[in-house]
Amino acid sequence: MVDEALAAAHPGARQRERMTLATIPGLPPVLACLALFLAWDLTARAVAIDSLPSPWSALKEVPAILGDGEAIGNIFASLRRMAIGLILAIVCAIPIGLMMGRSRAVAAFCNPLMMVIYPVPKAALMPIIMLWLGVGEAAKILVIFLGVSLPVIYHSYQGGRAVEEKMLWSAAAMGMTARARLFRIALPAALPEIMVGVRTGLVLALITMVTSEMIARQNGVGNILFNSLDMAQYQTVYGMIIVIGVLGFVLDAAFQMLRGVLVAWAEPAQPIIVGST
Amino acid sequence: MSGFGIGALKSYPCVEDQDLPDQDLPAGIIEIERLSKVFDTAHRDRHLALSDISVTVADGQFVSIVGPSGCGKSTLLYVVGGFVQPTSGRVQVMGKPVLGPGPDRGPVFQEFALFPWKTVLGNVSYGLIEQGMARREAEARARALIELVHLKGYEHFYPKELSGGMKQRVAIARTLAYGPSILLMDEPFGALDAHTRTRLQNELLEIWERDRKTVMFVTHSVDEAVFLSDRVFVMTRSPGRIKSIVDITLPRPRRRAELLVDRRYQDYVVGIERQMDDPPEAGGT
Numbered sequence: 001m002v003d004e005a006l007a008a009a010h011p012g013a014r015q016r017e018r019m020t021l022a023t024i025p026g027l028p029p030v031l032a033c034l035a036l037f038l039a040w041d042l043t044a045r046a047v048a049i050d051s052l053p054s055p056w057s058a059l060k061e062v063p064a065i066l067g068d069g070e071a072i073g074n075i076f077a078s079l080r081r082m083a084i085g086l087i088l089a090i091v092c093a094i095p096i097g098l099m100m101g102r103s104r105a106v107a108a109f110c111n112p113l114m115m116v117i118y119p120v121p122k123a124a125l126m127p128i129i130m131l132w133l134g135v136g137e138a139a140k141i142l143v144i145f146l147g148v149s150l151p152v153i154y155h156s157y158q159g160g161r162a163v164e165e166k167m168l169w170s171a172a173a174m175g176m177t178a179r180a181r182l183f184r185i186a187l188p189a190a191l192p193e194i195m196v197g198v199r200t201g202l203v204l205a206l207i208t209m210v211t212s213e214m215i216a217r218q219n220g221v222g223n224i225l226f227n228s229l230d231m232a233q234y235q236t237v238y239g240m241i242i243v244i245g246v247l248g249f250v251l252d253a254a255f256q257m258l259r260g261v262l263v264a265w266a267e268p269a270q271p272i273i274v275g276s277t
Numbered sequence: 278m279s280g281f282g283i284g285a286l287k288s289y290p291c292v293e294d295q296d297l298p299d300q301d302l303p304a305g306i307i308e309i310e311r312l313s314k315v316f317d318t319a320h321r322d323r324h325l326a327l328s329d330i331s332v333t334v335a336d337g338q339f340v341s342i343v344g345p346s347g348c349g350k351s352t353l354l355y356v357v358g359g360f361v362q363p364t365s366g367r368v369q370v371m372g373k374p375v376l377g378p379g380p381d382r383g384p385v386f387q388e389f390a391l392f393p394w395k396t397v398l399g400n401v402s403y404g405l406i407e408q409g410m411a412r413r414e415a416e417a418r419a420r421a422l423i424e425l426v427h428l429k430g431y432e433h434f435y436p437k438e439l440s441g442g443m444k445q446r447v448a449i450a451r452t453l454a455y456g457p458s459i460l461l462m463d464e465p466f467g468a469l470d471a472h473t474r475t476r477l478q479n480e481l482l483e484i485w486e487r488d489r490k491t492v493m494f495v496t497h498s499v500d501e502a503v504f505l506s507d508r509v510f511v512m513t514r515s516p517g518r519i520k521s522i523v524d525i526t527l528p529r530p531r532r533r534a535e536l537l538v539d540r541r542y543q544d545y546v547v548g549i550e551r552q553m554d555d556p557p558e559a560g561g562t
Contacts, residue, residue: 166390169360170448172378174404174455188394265394265435 029249053234061239071224075243078220081137082209085144089201092145093152094194098186100153101160114153122147123211135216140209147208148201155197159190192266195259202255206248221247305333306459306491307357312366314352314517326352328516330366334508337489341502342510345553349517350495351463357493358384358461370459380408383457387464389444391436397423397447398432404455415454422450425484442473449481462494466501475533478504486530499553503527503545504536511552521552 022028037055044054065071100107122143133139163186171185187194213222221244228236314327326349334340342350355361357368359378368375370382378384391400401422405415423432426446436444445465452460465481466474478501485492496502502509509523525545527536536542 164388164390166384166386166388167392169355169358169378169384170386170390170451171407172360173358173380173382173384173452173457174407175380176407185392188392191394263394265437267393267437 050232051234053238055238057235058238058242061235062242065224065236065239065243074219074224075221075247078209078213078222079247081140081220082144082205085141085209086148086201086205088141089145089148089205090152090198093149093197093201094156094187097153097156097194097197098160098182098190100157101163101190102182102186107157107161110153111157114150114157117146118150118154122208123215126212126215130216135218139216140212140220143212144205144208147204151200151204152194152197155200156190156194159193159197160186162193163189192263195263199252199255199259202251203248206244206251210244306336306371307334307493308369309333309353309357310367310369312353312356312368313364314349314356314361315364325516327356327363328518330517330519332510332519332522334491334493336491338507339485339489339492339494339505340508340510341494341496341506342512343496343499343502343549343553344512344517345514346497348512348514350497350512352517353512354384354461354463354493354495357459358382360384380404380455381457382459382461383452383455385445385448385452385460385462385465387467389436389441389448389468391444391447391451393436396433396435397428397439400436400447401450401454404451408455419450419454422454423447425453426450426480440473441469442477445469445477446480449484453484457490459491459493462492464495464497467496474501479533481505482531499549500546503542503549504531504533509545509549511549513553523549 040055044052096110100110125146126139126143129139129142133142167189168181168185171181176185209220210222210225213220214226217223217226221240225237225240225244228234228240309330309332312327312330313325316324316326318324330353342353344350352361356363357370357375359375359382392403395403398416398419402412402415402419405418406412410418420432423429426449428443428446428450431439431443436447439447445468449465466477469477482505492505494502494505503525506525509525511520511523512518513520523545527539527542527545
C-alpha cells in the first residue's frame with residue numbers, strides 16, 4: 001500500500017532524474033531574452049532609424065527610469081489602479097461565473113451577454129467611459145475591471161460547470177445548503193480553472209491599464225510611454241516598454257507562486273494558456 | 278389564568294399518537310411505492326428509466342441491486358438518496374417522505390467524489406464539522422475511522438496522492454463519520470482492480486458486521502452482490518423494473534474462499550445471472 005501511495009504521489013519522479021539544459025531553472029527564460037535582444041539588435045542595425053534604437057541603449061534607460069522619483073510614482077499609481085480593478089473584478093466575476101456554471105437558468109441569461117461583451121476591446125470603450133466618469137481614476141479602474149472580469153467569469157463558469165456532481169451530492173448529504181455548496185464546495189473545486197482565468201485577467205489588467213493611461217493621460221506608465229513618444233525620446237519609450245514587460249513577467253511569476261500554494265492539491269490537469277484578447 | 282393554561286395543555290395527550298398507525302407500518306426502513314422515473318432525452322423522446330417499482334428494505338439489511346447497465350439501478354439509489362426526484366410514486370425513509378438529501382442516508386460513489394483540496398483527515402472530519410461538532414472532537418473521531426479503514430499514517434495525504442482503493446476507503450470513512458443509518462453505495466468498487474475490489478469487499482463486510490447499518494448496494498457484479506447481501510433485487514432493462522427478489526441465506530460471517538466452493542453460493546450466482554437480460558456468459562464477472 002505504501003508503494004501504491006508513493007507511486008501515485010510522484011508520477012513524474014522518474015522523468016525528473018533526466019537533466020538537460022532546458023531543465024536548469026531560470027536558464028530558458030534568460031536564453032529567450034537574449035535571443036529577443038539579439039534579433040532586436042540585428043533589426044535595429046539593419047533598418048537604422050531613430051524610432052528603433054538598439055536594445056542596449058534602451059536597457060541603459062531602465063536604471064534612469066527606475067532612479068527617477070517621478071517615474072516610480074507613476075509606476076506605483078499604475079500598479080495601484082491595476083490592483084484595484086483586478087481585485088474588484090475577481091470579487092465580482094467569480095460568483096457570477098460560478099452561478100452560471102451551477103445554474104442552467106443563470107447561464108442561459110448571462111452567456112449571450114458575455115459572448116457579446118467578451119470580444120469588444122475594453123480600451124475602445126474608454127472614450128465613452130470618460131464621458132461618464134471623467135478622465136480620472138474611476139474611468140481607468142472601470143476599464144481594467146471590465147477587461148479582467150470576462151476571462152475570470154468565463155473560466156469560473158467552465159470550472160463551475162465541470163464540478164463533479166457527486167461531490168456536490170456528497171456535500172448535500174452532509175446537510176450543506178445550496179449556498180454553502182456553491183461557496184465551500186463548487187468554489188474550491190473550480191479553483192484550478194478559476195486560476196487560469198485570473199492569470200489571463202492579470203495580463204489583461206496590465207494591457208488595459210497601459211491603454212487606458214495612454215487615452216486618458218494624467219500619470220502612470222502609459223502616460224510616460226506616450227509623452228516620451230511625443231517628444232521623440234525613443235530610448236525612454238523602449239526603456240519603458242522593457243519596464244512594462246519585466247513588470248508583467250514579475251507579476252505573472254508572483255501569481256504562479258501564489259497559485260502553486262493555493263491549488264497544490266490539484267491533479268496536474270490544466271496547462272495554463274494565457275489568452276490573447 | 279393559570280387554570281386556563283393547564284386546561285389547554287391537558288387537551289393534548291388525548292389525540293397524541295392514537296391516530297398514527299405505527300403498527301400498520303411494515304418494518305421497512307426504506308419503503309418505495311409505485312416509483313417511476315422518466316428522463317427527457319436530447320431528442321425529445323422520453324426515456325422510462327424506472328417503471329412502477331415497489332420494494333421495502335428492512336432495517337439492518339444488506340440489500341444489493343443488480344442488473345444490466347442502463348437498467349436504472351443507480352437512479353433508484355439516487356432517488357432514495359434524494360439526489361434525483363421521482364416522476365411519480367413515493368419513497369419513505371424511516372416513515373418520512375424523502376424530500377432531498379440528508380445525513381440519515383450516506384452515499385458512497387464509484388467516482389469517490391472526495392474533496393481534493395482537503396486531506397484524508399479533512400475529508401473524513403468534514404461532515405462532522407459541518408454538523409457543528411468542534412474540530413478537535415471531529416478529528417479525533419475521524420482518526421478512529423481512518424484507522425478502521427486501514428489508512429492510519431495517511432491522515433495528511435491529499436486525494437491525488439492516493440490509489441483508487443485508498444480513495445474509496447477514505448470515501449467510506451467520510452460517509453460513516455457523520456453516522457448515517459443507511460449507506461447508499463453506488464458501484465463503489467466498480468473502478469477498482471480485481472484484487473483491490475476483493476479486499477475492499479472483505480473490509481466492507483467486516484465494518485458492516487460491527488453495527489449492521491442498512492445498506493443499499495448497487496453493482497453489476499452478481500457474485501459481489503451474492504457475497505455481500507442478505508437480499509438481492511434483480512432488475513431488468515428498459516423500462517427498469519424489479520424482476521425478482523432473491524434472499525441470500527448463506528451464513529455469516531462469510532469467507533470468500535469458503536463461499537467460492539460452496540454449492541449454494543454457486544447456485545445463487547448462476548440463478549441470478551439467468552434472470553438478467555444479458556446472456557449468462559456475459560453477465561458474470
